[in-house]
Amino acid sequence: MIDKNAKITEPKGKLGVLIPGLGAVSTTFIAGVQAILNGHTPPYGSLTQMGTIRLGKRTDNRTPMIKDFIPLARLEDLVFGAWDPIEDDAYESARKAGVLEEKDLLPLKKGLESIKPMKAVFDQKYVKRLNGTWVKKAASKMALAEQVMEDIASFKKRENADRLLMIWCASTEIFIKPQDVHSTIEKFEKGLAANDEAIPNSMVYAYAALKSGVPFFNGAPNLTVDIPALMDLARNNSVPVGGKDFKSGQTLMKTILAPGFKARMLGLNGWFSTNILGNRDGEVLDDPESFKTKEESKLSVLEYILQPKVYPELYKDFYHKVRINYYPPRGDNKESWDNIDIFGWMGYPMQIKVNFLCRDSILAAPIVLDLVLFGDLAQRAGMRGVQEWLSFYFKSPMTAPGLYPEHDIFIQLMKLKNTLRHLKGEELITHLGLEYYD
Numbered sequence: 311m312i313d314k315n316a317k318i319t320e321p322k323g324k325l326g327v328l329i330p331g332l333g334a335v336s337t338t339f340i341a342g343v344q345a346i347l348n349g350h351t352p353p354y355g356s357l358t359q360m361g362t363i364r365l366g367k368r369t370d371n372r373t374p375m376i377k378d379f380i381p382l383a384r385l386e387d388l389v390f391g392a393w394d395p396i397e398d399d400a401y402e403s404a405r406k407a408g409v410l411e412e413k414d415l416l417p418l419k420k421g422l423e424s425i426k427p428m429k430a431v432f433d434q435k436y437v438k439r440l441n442g443t444w445v446k447k448a449a450s451k452m453a454l455a456e457q458v459m460e461d462i463a464s465f466k467k468r469e470n471a472d473r474l475l476m477i478w479c480a481s482t483e484i485f486i487k488p489q490d491v492h493s494t495i496e497k498f499e500k501g502l503a504a505n506d507e508a509i510p511n512s513m514v515y516a517y518a519a520l521k522s523g524v525p526f527f528n529g530a531p532n533l534t535v536d537i538p539a540l541m542d543l544a545r546n547n548s549v550p551v552g553g554k555d556f557k558s559g560q561t562l563m564k565t566i567l568a569p570g571f572k573a574r575m576l577g578l579n580g581w582f583s584t585n586i587l588g589n590r591d592g593e594v595l596d597d598p599e600s601f602k603t604k605e606e607s608k609l610s611v612l613e614y615i616l617q618p619k620v621y622p623e624l625y626k627d628f629y630h631k632v633r634i635n636y637y638p639p640r641g642d643n644k645e646s647w648d649n650i651d652i653f654g655w656m657g658y659p660m661q662i663k664v665n666f667l668c669r670d671s672i673l674a675a676p677i678v679l680d681l682v683l684f685g686d687l688a689q690r691a692g693m694r695g696v697q698e699w700l701s702f703y704f705k706s707p708m709t710a711p712g713l714y715p716e717h718d719i720f721i722q723l724m725k726l727k728n729t730l731r732h733l734k735g736e737e738l739i740t741h742l743g744l745e746y747y748d
C-alpha cells in the first residue's frame with residue numbers, strides 16, 4: 311500500500327548501487343553514468359532523466375521533468391559496488407564485453423578500473439556455461455549469505471553511503487520451479503543452512519540484501535525474489551523488491567505492437583521470433599536449462615496482452631515461438647527477426663516483419679538507472695514489497711500473489727506516472743477529458 315500522505319524523505323548523501331554481475335549490462339550502465347556526468351552524452355533512454363509528467367488539466371501547461379517533480383537521487387551521488395566470479399575490474403570487463411568503443415571507454419578508464427568485483431556467491435550448477443574462479447567459500451548457503459551481508463556493510467562504510475540498493479545484472483540461472491522450501495521464510499532459512507538445491511546463487515544475494523534492509527531488483531528471469539518466502543521478508547523488513555528480466559529489445563517491441571493489434575481487433579495466427587547474439591549472455595543462454603528460464607519469461611507476454619480467453623475468435627490458439635541462437639561474430643549487437651501473421655476484415659491474412667538490429671546493453675543500461683532511482687524513491691516513500699508500478703521495465707513483472715501481470719507498455723507507463731502523481735498528492739490522469747467540452 312502507498313500512503314498518499316506519507317512523507318518522502320529527501321535523498322541526502324550517497325546512494326550505493328550494489329550489483330551482482332559485472333558484465334555487459336552493468337559496465338555499460340556504470341560507464342554511461344560517468345559519461346553523462348562528464349557531459350559527453352545526454353541520458354538517452356532514461357525516463358527518470360529525460361521524461362516529463364503532465365499535471366492537472368491539458369490547459370494548465372504544467373509538464374515538469376520527472377526528476378524535478380519527485381525527489382530522486384542525483385547521478386553525482388551514485389557509488390557502485392559489484393560481485394562477479396570473474397576477477398576483471400569494470401574497465402577490463404567492459405572492454406571484453408565489447409559494447410562500448412575504445413574511444414568512449416578510455417576517458418573513463420580510471421573510474422572504471424577502481425570498481426573491482428567482490429568474490430561471488432557462485433555455484434556452476436546454476437549457470438552451466440560459466441567457469442568462475444573468483445568465488446566465496448563456505449560450508450553452507452547461509453554462511454555465504456552472511457558473507458554477502460558483511461560485504462554490504464563494509465561497502466556502505468567504505469563509501470560512506472547513506473542508502474543502498476541491489477540490482478541483479480548477473481547471468482540467467484537454470485530454470486527452477488517454486489517449491490516447498492520457497493514457501494515460508496522459516497523453511498527458506500532451514501534450506502539455506504542445509505544447502506537445499508532449490509536455492510540458487512541469486513536467492514542467496516537477495517536474502518542477504520533483504521536481511522540488510524536493502525531493496526532488491528532482478529534484471530534476469532530467474533525466480534530469485536519472486537517466491538513467498540522472500541516477498542514476506544521484504545514486507546516484514548519494509549523493503550521494496552521488483553523483477554523480473556529487463557524488458558529491452560524484442561519483448562519491448564512485442565509489448566508495443568501487440569496492444570495495437572488488440573486495440574484494432576486484429577487477429578493473430580502466429581508470432582515467430584528468432585534472435586542471434588554473441589555476447590556472454592548469449593553463451594549462457596545456449597545452455598538449454600538457462601534458455602528455459604528465458605523462454606518462459608519471453609513467452610508469457612502475448613498471452614497476457616491479447617487475452618485469448620476474452621477474445622477467442624481473435625487470439626485462441628495463436629502459435630508463438632521464441633528462439634535465441636548463440637552466434638559469436640555478432641557480439642552484443644543482437645539481431646532479431648519477428649514474423650507476425652495477423653488477420654483482419656473477413657479473415658484476410660496479412661504479415662508484418664520486424665528486423666531489429668539492436669544493442670542489448672545499450673537498451674538495458676538506462677533501465678538499470680531508472681530502477682535504481684525509482685527503487686530508492688520507493689524505499690524513501692515507505693513502499694514495501696513488490697513494486698508493481700515498475701512493471702514498465704520488466705518482461706515478467708512481479709505481482710501480488712494471485713494477480714496477473716500487466717504487460718501492455720502503455721498501461722504500464724500510465725500506471726508508473728499515476729503512481730508518481732499519487733505519491734505527490736496530485737490528481738490522477740484518467741484521460742476522460744469531458745470537462746473541456748462542458
Ligand SMILES: NC(=O)c1ccc[n+]([C@@H]2O[C@H](COP(=O)([O-])OP(=O)(O)OC[C@H]3O[C@@H](n4cnc5c(N)ncnc54)[C@H](O)[C@@H]3O)[C@@H](O)[C@H]2O)c1
Nearest residue numbers: 331333334335394480481482511530556558590591670674
Ligand atoms: N538487454 C539485455 O542485455 C538484457 C535484457 C534483459 C535481461 N538481461 C539479463 O541481464 C543479465 C546480464 O546480462 P549481460 O548481457 O550483462 O550478461 P554478461 O554475461 O555480460 O554479464 C553477467 C555477469 O554475471 C556474472 N555472474 C554470473 N553468475 C554470478 C553470480 N552468481 N554472482 C555474481 N556475478 C555472476 C558473470 O560472470 C558475468 O560477468 C543476464 O541475466 C541477462 O539475461 C539482459
